[in-house]
Every structure is written in structure tokens, then in C-alpha cells.
Amino acid sequence: MLYRTKLLLLTLIPILAISFATLWVLDLQSERLSARQSETLENMILASRKEELRNYLSLAENAIAPAYNSFLKTRRIAQAEAKAILRGMSASEDQYFYVYDSTGTTIVDPRLSFMQGKNWIGLENINGRPVIKELIEAAKTGQDFYTYTWQKPSTKEYLPKLTHAKYFERWDWIIGTGIYLDDIDQQIDVQRGVMQNSFNRSRTTIAFLALAALSATTLTMWVFQFTQQRMADAQLRRLNARLVDVQESLSKRLSQELHDGLSQLLVSARYGLEAVLGGSSDKKIEATTTSAMDTIDTAIKEVRRISLGLRPTVLDDIGLAAAIRGLGKEFEANMSIPTAVTTMPVGDLLSDRAKTALYRIAQEALTNIAKHAVAHSASIDLSTNRRFVRLVIEDDGKGLTQARPRARTQGLGLRNMQERIDSFGGKIKITSRIDAGVTIDVLMPISQNTQEE
Template sequence: MTFKTKLLLITILPLVAVSLLIGGATYYQSRELINAQTREVEQRILSAKRQEIRNYVSLALTSIEQIYKEEPNGREAAQQEVKEILQNLTFDYDGYFFVYTLDGTNIVHPKLPHLVGGNWWDLQDDNGDHVIRNLIAAAKDGGGFHQYVWHKPSTGTIEEKLGYAILLDKWDWMLGTGLYTDDIAREVAAIRADFARSIRQTLFVIFMITLAAIIIAGTLIAGVRFSEQRFADSKLKELTNRIFQVQEQERKRVSTELHDSISQLLVSVRYGVELIHSEANREPDLQAQAAKCLKTLDGTIAEVRRISRDLRPSVLDDMGLAAALGSLGKEFQSQSGIIVNVTAEQCHSRLSEGAKTALYRVVQECMTNVARHAHASEVTISLKVGLQHLVLCVEDNGVGLPRPMPKSTGLGFRNMRERIETYGGKLTLSRRAAGGTKIRVQMPLDNLAAKAA
């Protein structure tokens, strides 16, 4: 796991955890509040309905009170008159009064006339409740409420109903009425829906705040990481440039020591051995040994000069980049047998010494790669100098790059690219259409030097 990933996890995970805890606590508290509020609303509506039912019963008792007490024209006539009054006494859409004798026989029911005259003591609703006997029991206890399900006239459906019954003990009648409570369920459902919508909105706000915080945190971390990476890259480039400079200085020093010191000493030794060879005419064995030593010294001197030239070609410092590239091409052709075509324009003082060295080292590395890997028969080196930039191309007709192109290249190519980028240039690696590999370098020139020229 990378440091960037760890930093993101350390920053974002606590934020997500806190948001989840806040969201969970909000949801739980909201659900509790919904339940409490709906219970309160339900109890309030039931209380209002109970009072309303009592008022309707009081109204019914007032309408039949005188007849019930005085029984004009006899009890039977009074009972018939009360039945007619209660039969016609309705309220709202579904409000009515019903009367049962204490044995469960219905004598008044304005909405369900088929019940009149029947004994419904054992009648059960859809929930298995004995409706009539429980209403009669509530009436005998001094009047009371009983909840059950019953046919609703206006809709023809079975709904919850809150019934209330009182006892007309003089006639052994149970007088009752009731109100349907399905509107309570609708109101409670509407309240729950409103609360649920509010909860969803709250949770959505929490989610959006969390998402925004995560995005901001991720952006800040990415920005810090990017700035740190850019800073590290700049420092690394400075270090790489300094390493290259020190390396070139050391190469130049060693090359100078080899050329001016070791090489001169070897030449002096050669003169001495050559003198011995010329004076050893009378000693054939000594003369042969001297000749062998001369041959070895000649090879050693040539090798020292080659090493000195590879470390730091003097032609680069004395005659410039174009001449150095031409010399490099000739030497490579003589050593490898690969044909090298060099076309190089002079850039004079429009390039720094470091930039010239970097370009020379890039070509040197390219030639080494051609000799090792390309299996080429011809190499072309071109250096073109423009008004603002110079373009260096090294092309070969070898086997080319593998397919597919590798995502990461070797250390040599990376060193070449870093050398060029140090001086503001750009290096690209590609396949040639005709086969082989092409390395192209574009590097800016010194405009002040161009104006002076």
C-alpha cells in the first residue's frame, strides 16, 4: 500500500465513520420521534372521537328522553315511536344508531336492515371478536367503548370502528353508535410519510456534506502530494544534473591525466625500448623481445588514447559538437563495421558546454545500444539547428523495439532523458516505419546568442 493511499485512508475513513454514526443516530432518533408523534396524534384523535360519540349519544337520549320516561299511549307504542326516531337519526355519512335487546336480537339498524329481527349474539367480525355480546357487556357496565371491524356503508368495505353502547335498563335495550377510525390510519400514514421524507432529506444532506468533505480532503491531499512530488522531482533533477556535472568533470580530469601523463610516460618508455631495439643488432633474442615490447606499448598507448577519448573527447572541447559527432561516427564504423552517416550543423555558442556534452553522451549511448541490441547494418545521425531549437535524430535499420512497446524502459534511456530534460529538452523513442528505432531530441537554443550572431 502506497503512502498516498495510507494518507487517504487515515483522512477519509474517520470522516466516513463519523458520518455513518451521525446518520445512524439521526435515523434512530427520527424513527423514535415518528413513533412518539404518531402515537400522540392517534390518542388525540381517538379522544376527540370518544367525546364526539358521547355527544351523539347524549343527543339521541335527549330526543327520546320524554317518550322513554312517560311512555305515552303505553309501552309498546312508546317503544315503536323510539324505534322510528332512532331509525331516522343519522349523522355524517356513516353515523347511525342501533338497538339490540339483551339477548342479542337487533330491533333498530338503519344501514343494515337485514339484521333487524335476527339474533346476533354469536356474531364475530373478521378478527374473531364477538361484537354484539361485547357491546352489551360494555352497556351493562354503565356504558363503554368497544373497538371492532364493521361494514362501512359509504364505501362498502370493512373498516375499524369505535363503538359506544349504553343500557336502557327500563326496556332491557342496548343503545349504541360509533365512528369509523380508518381516517386515523390515513392521518397517521400521512404523518409518517412526512417524517420519512424529512429523514431522507436529512440523510441526503449528511451524505452530500460527507461527499463534499471527502472530495475536498482528497483534493487537498492530492494537491499536497502533487506539490511534494513536483518539489521532489525538481530536487532530483538538480541532483541528477549535479551528478552529471561532477561525472563529466571527473571524466575530463581522468581523460586529461591519461592523455597528458600516462600517455606521455608510455611514449617515453617506447622511445627507450625503441633505442634498445636499434642497439640490439648483435643479439637477435634481445631484439625480438624489444620488438615484442614495442608492439605491446603501441597497443597500450592506443588503448589509453581510446579510453581518454571515450571519457572526454578533446574534439568536443576543441572543435565543437558537430565535429565530435563526426569523429564518433567514424570511430564507431571502424570498430563495429556498421555504416554510420553523420549530417551535423554547427551550433557555435548557442548551446552551453553542458548541453553539448549531454547531446554527445546521448548519441554515444545510442551507438552502444545499436552495437549490443539492434543488429543493424546502417545508422544515421543528423543534427539540424533552427532559429529557436535544434533537433538531433539517431536512426538505425535494425530489429526495432519490441511489440507492444514496453511501459518502462531501461536505465540507459532514463539517463538519456534526464540529461536532456536538465537543459529543457525533450527526448522521444519510437519505431521507424521502414523498421528499426528512432531517437529524437529537441532542445532549445540560447536566443541571446542567436541575436548576437
């Protein structure tokens, strides 16, 4: 894995982890808060409904109080008046008053009239609870409220019902009323929906912020890496240029020392041997001296060849165009490969460093042709315009193949050609055609390299 990929992952993973953890905590807290609010709301509604039932029962008690407390009427007449009053006080189809005696006999039930006059003490609801018996016991023991499942008259559904009853001891009556609780669940569901929508908006906001943070971080890292990469590339080009300058400087000094020092010593030694040969008539000495002179001639040629390879003096003496022509002729003579050379004078359009770079590229290209191309011909073209000096080297060999990876990096190599030309802001294009040769096209800009030292 690349370093920048690792850095990006190390930056993004904590953001993702925090975002997921935040969403998880939000879900957990939302469930807890929803449960608490639902419970609170339910308790508030129940408290309101209980107060409502107390008020209803208080109204009923006040309404029948004249009859219940009267000593002027017979019990039968007073109870008949109370029954009529209670039947007429129904607030709605589902809100009414009922009356039982302590034995479980129905005295008043405006909705289930068939139950009146009958004893239902053993009646059980759908849950198996003896609701009439429990309701009577709750009223007689002073328990304010009692909850059970009962059929709702308006819908015929069996729903939870909250009832409030009171025991009237003189008449042995249990008078009560109730409210069905299904609307409480509806209100709670509505409140839960509102909260859920709020939590969903919060989740969306957090997810959007997390995505924005990831995008911003990725963009920042990309810009940072791109900037750092450009800075590193620029520094690398400067370093490569400096290394090339140092290499050329060392090569020039070594070339001069070989030419001015060792070459001169060899020439002096040869002259001394010629003097010895001219003054001696001994055949043995003559043969030995002649052999030594041949060896020295070979050494002088080798020194000159090495010196020329290290630093072509023709660049300093007669310029780049002449040096390129000489390089082409030498290549043709040594390799017996016909080489067409076309050059235009460069003059002061390029600095010495830029000229040396072009010469080295041409030198390396010809070396690669000689070693790897199996070419029948080659060509070199050096031309200029107002913006560039252009160098094109072509051959008709077998081209670059994946089977010869090292051939690309011999000496300076193709990559080093690229790095060398990059240090001057130039461009190099290498085109390979299988069994049709290679073309190296180099553009050296004039504006950046004129008199650059």
C-alpha cells in the same frame, strides 16, 4: 497495488463506511420514529373520536331526558317519543344511534330495520365474537368504549368500529352510537407518506453529500499526487543532472590525470628505452627493449583511448560539431559501417553541460548500433534553429524488439538518454521500425541552456 491507490482507498473507505452507517442509522431511526408518530397520531385521533362519541351520546341523553324523566306520560308513550328522537338524530349514513334491551332485543336500529324487535344476543360478527352480548355487558358494567368489526352501511365493508354505549336502568335500555375507524388508518398512511418523503429527501441529501465528499477527496488526492509527482520528477531531474555533472567532472579530472600523468610517464619510459636501445649492440637486449617499447606504445594508445572516452578534449578544443564529426569517423573506421555525418556549428548556443549531454547521447547511440543493430549504414545530423539544437542519429538495422530488453539499457541506455535530456528541458523521440532501423531525434532548447553553468 500502487502506493497512491492504497492511499486513495484508505481515504475513501472510511467516507463510504460512514455514509453507509449514516444511511443505516437514518433508516432505523426513521422506522422507529414513524412507528412512534403513527402510534401517537392514532392515540390522538382515538382520543378525539372518543370525546366526539361522548358528546354525541350526551346530546342523545339530553334529547330524550324529558321523556325519560317524565312521570306524566305512560312508559309506552315516553319510549315511543324517545325512539322517534333517536331515529332522527342520525348524523350521517354511518353515524346513528342504536338501542338494545338487556336481553339482546333490538329496539332501535335506523340502518338495519329488519333487526328491530328481534333478539340478537347470540349474534356473532365475522371474527366470531358475540358483539351484542359483549356490547350490553360493557354498557352495564360502565365500560365507556367497545371496539368490534361491523359492516359499514355506506360501503358494505366489514371494518373496525368504536362504539360508546350507556345503560338506562329505568327502561332497561342500552343506548349507544359508534364511529368507524377506517379513516384513522388513512390519516396515519398520509402522515407516514409525508414522513417517508422527508426521510427520502434526507437520504438523498446524505447520498449527495457523500458523493460530493468522495469526489472532492478523489480530486484533492489526485491534485496532491499530481503535484507531488511533478515535484518528485523535478527533484529527480535535478538529481540526475547533478549526478551527470559529478560524473562528467570526475571523468574530466581522471582523463586529465591519465593524459598528463600516466601517459607522460609512459612516454618518458619509452624515451628511456630508446636511449638504451641506441647505446647497445647486444641483440638480446635489443629484442627485449623493442618488445618493451611495443608494449608501452600499446599502453599509451589504451590510455589515450580511455582518456578520450572519459572526456573528449575535442569538445573543449574545437566544439561540439567537430566532436560529432570525429565520433562518426571513428565509428566508421572501427566498425566498418558507412556513417554519414552532417553538422552545423553550435558555438555558444549551448552550455558546456548541454553540449556534453548531446555528445554522450550520440556516443551511446553509436555504441548501441555497434552492439545490437546489425546495421549496414548510419547517419548523424546536427542542426540548429532559433529555438533548438537538433541531433538525429539513424541506422538501418533490425530495430528494437521485445526479445532484446537489455539492449535498451546498455551504458547510459535509452532511459538514461531520456533522463539526461529531461534535465535540460529537452525532448527525445525514439522511433523503431522492425528490420528498418532506429531513429533517435533529440531537441535541446537554446534559451534554457545558453551559457548555463
